[in-house]
Structures are given as C-alpha cells and as structure tokens.
Amino acid sequence: GDSVTQMEGPVTLSEEAFLTINCTYTATGYPSLFWYVQYPGEGLQLLLKATKADDKGSNKGFEATYRKETTSFHLEKGSVQVSDSAVYFCALEAGGYQKVTFGTGTKLQVIP
C-alpha cells in the first residue's frame, strides 16, 4: 500500500538557519505530494503541493521538489523564523480517490 516516511524529530534550529526535512514515499502510479503544517493547538493546513514529477511547490519561503527518480519530496527553507515552529507532515494522494496518506510528522522548534 501507499506509505510516507519522514525524518523523525524533533528538529531544533536557531533562527535564520537552513531547514531540510526529508520525506520519501511509496505509491502505485503517480501520486500528488503535499506538505501540511500544524501549528500548536490547531488543525493541519496545506503548506504546499506538487502534482507531477519535477514540479516544485512553494509557499511562505518553503519549497519542495517532486523527485520521481528518488521518490522523495524534501521540504526546505533557507532561513527559518521562530514563527515556523510547528509539526510538518508529508503526505500523498494516489489513485484519484482523495484518500490522503500522511507521514508521522516532524516537529520543528526554532529558537531565537
């Protein structure tokens, strides 16, 4: 079945540091890929997405590129802020049935 594997956290960074959160996936066909973010006490919200190979999703300074050859969708940001502290979930949707499969989440803590 479909699955998503992402790096375990927590990840602790100083403000303005470079962020990478790794995500790899297993799926039949050609899934759409997503990063969701969950701020403390809130539900998840879509951060960015990519629907086909080599697409780059971007939002709020975050980027991720759909790499079919390595089945990866790593999240990056060049300079993190304290306000980026949250849990980040990698996810995929395959088959067009809108059943989204989530990774286990990576908690990011950014310290001043």
Next chain:
Amino acid sequence: DADVTQTPRNRITKTGKRIMLECSQTKGHDRMYWYRQDPGLGLRLIYYSFDVKDINKGEISDGYSVSRQAQAKFSLSLESAIPNQTALYFCATSPSANTGELFFGEGSRLTVL
C-alpha cells in the same frame, strides 16, 4: 468563525461510555473525513464520506461508526469507548474537484479513562 467546526474540543470520559464527536462545515464541500492523530503515528483515516449516501471505512474503523446527517455534518461515534481510543481526532473536508487538499477542523481531544 472556522469553516470546519468540531465539537467538543475536549472530552474526558470513562471506559464503556458512548461518545459522539460532531463536525460541521460551511465550505460547501461534498467530501468529509475523520482522522485520528497519535504521537509517533501521524494521522490515520477512520472513515470518509464522498456524499450523504456514500460512507466508507478507512484503515482503522474498528470500534467507530459514523453518520452523515447532511452535506455539512459528519459525526463520529464510539459506541463503547476504550482507553486506546484516547487520541486527537480531526475532521476534514475537501471539494470533489480537488485532489488531495484537505481542510481541517481544530481537533477534538478525547481521553478515555
């Protein structure tokens, strides 16, 4: 006001009690979902509904039931709660035409003693 509203936000109950978590949405979406979030396990799909007459089991439906009372309302029930159902529960919606983008409520934290 939130587009996807869950009630209650927090609930503590005892083993064997019946619990209902309610979800209502003002986004006009056809598709609604119930997920459960546990530390280290991410989100797992319990049930999903593509319209009022279409309800489907997700990967962890045992011990749960749902009711889609209207396009805007989707309730999750635990007929006889047990401690390992202690978790954070999320309702989500999506439009039929979209692929994969979900809109989440703020969650309902359930503790079963």
